[in-house]
Amino acid sequence: MTTAFQNVGKAFGNVQALNDLNLALRPGELTALLGPNGAGKTTAISLLLGLAQPTTGTVEVLGGNPARDDIRARIGSMPQESALPLGLTVQEALELFASFYPVPLSVSEVLSLADLTSLARRRAGQLSGGQKRRLAFALAIIGNPELLLIDEPTTGMDAQSRAAFWAAMEGLKAQGRTILLTTHYLEEAEKTADRVVIMNAGRILADDTPENLRSAMRGTRVSFRSELVQAEVQRLPGASAVVVDAGGRAELQTETPEALLSALVQTGTSFSELEVTRATLEEAYLRLTA
Ligand SMILES: Nc1ncnc2c1ncn2[C@@H]1O[C@H](COP(=O)(O)OP(=O)(O)OP(=O)(O)O)[C@@H](O)[C@H]1O
Ligand SMILES: [Mg+2]
Numbered sequence: 001m002t003t004a005f006q007n008v009g010k011a012f013g014n015v016q017a018l019n020d021l022n023l024a025l026r027p028g029e030l031t032a033l034l035g036p037n038g039a040g041k042t043t044a045i046s047l048l049l050g051l052a053q054p055t056t057g058t059v060e061v062l063g064g065n066p067a068r069d070d071i072r073a074r075i076g077s078m079p080q081e082s083a084l085p086l087g088l089t090v091q092e093a094l095e096l097f098a099s100f101y102p103v104p105l106s107v108s109e110v111l112s113l114a115d116l117t118s119l120a121r122r123r124a125g126q127l128s129g130g131q132k133r134r135l136a137f138a139l140a141i142i143g144n145p146e147l148l149l150i151d152e153p154t155t156g157m158d159a160q161s162r163a164a165f166w167a168a169m170e171g172l173k174a175q176g177r178t179i180l181l182t183t184h185y186l187e188e189a190e191k192t193a194d195r196v197v198i199m200n201a202g203r204i205l206a207d208d209t210p211e212n213l214r215s216a217m218r219g220t221r222v223s224f225r226s227e228l229v230q231a232e233v234q235r236l237p238g239a240s241a242v243v244v245d246a247g248g249r250a251e252l253q254t255e256t257p258e259a260l261l262s263a264l265v266q267t268g269t270s271f272s273e274l275e276v277t278r279a280t281l282e283e284a285y286l287r288l289t290a
Pocket of ligand 2: 041042043080151
């Protein structure tokens with residue numbers, strides 16, 4: 001049951017939102033799609049939902065065309081901005097949505113997965129922002145979907161709801177569902193994601209496991225205080241992204257910290273407050289999309 005983009009381009013007028021996108025989603029895997037605003041993440045999801053057609057290339061969803069009704073019934077989606085049935089209670093909204101699907105999950109199970117059990121009788125229009133996101137998530141999974149498309153799920157959720165959300169993701173993954181999720185929170189996604197796909201300007205810059213991505217982009221951050229000025233720090237071998245502030249505190253990135261530190265010692269300058277830390281995945285991401 002293939003879900004894949006093959007050489008997909010999508011243009012809106014003269015905006016090329018997607019450029020030669022190739023990506024296949026696998027059952028039981030959670031793929032996290034990351035990228036700055038306007039990278040093309042929501043556009044990619046709208047193609048999988050059949051809400052828009054690719055300008056070039058092909059999009060296959062669960063082995064077929066996403067515009068087909070039988071395929072559509074096997075997809076659950078949580079849009080970036082969702083319109084909720086504001087007059088209905090949480091329970092009623094879930095019952096209504098469940099009635100659209102042949103084999104829905106039970107409302108009580110979904111209430112629990114979305115951490116909404118205590119809010120079941122509250123009307124959707126009376127939920128807080130984060131609670132509304134939880135209802136949107138509950139509506140996305142009520143149909144017992146094989147493919148889940150989730151656009152920025154945790155934006156606006158508090159720490160407890162985020163934890164509940166990620167726990168639900170683990171459970172849905174273990175049931176063999178295919179999950180594509182977009183997020184701006186890399187550190188949060190990397191624990192649950194099997195794959196991280198980083199996009200910018202409609203193109204994929206990286207597509208790998210969180211572990212491989214971290215080691216492939218391994219960088220070390222070095223900082224120290226000295227009398228060296230910006231140009232001198234920049235001359236240290238392997239130094240990049242150098243910033244020296246007015247107080248003489250230098251910060252830089254390097255892939256060869258040993259060579260850099262030995263060159264620093266050889267300058268004969270005295271330095272203090274030396275700190276050497278492994279760059280985080282977040283920093284690697286920022287470098288990639290800069
Ligand atoms: N219907 C549309 N008409 C014209 N341009 C569009 C349309 N939809 C998206 N775009 C443009 O396509 C590009 C990709 O937009 P998209 O919504 O896919 O980005 P995104 O990665 O989801 O960003 P964000 O992180 O802000 O949600 C942007 O430049 C956007 O302005
Ligand atoms: Mg978006």
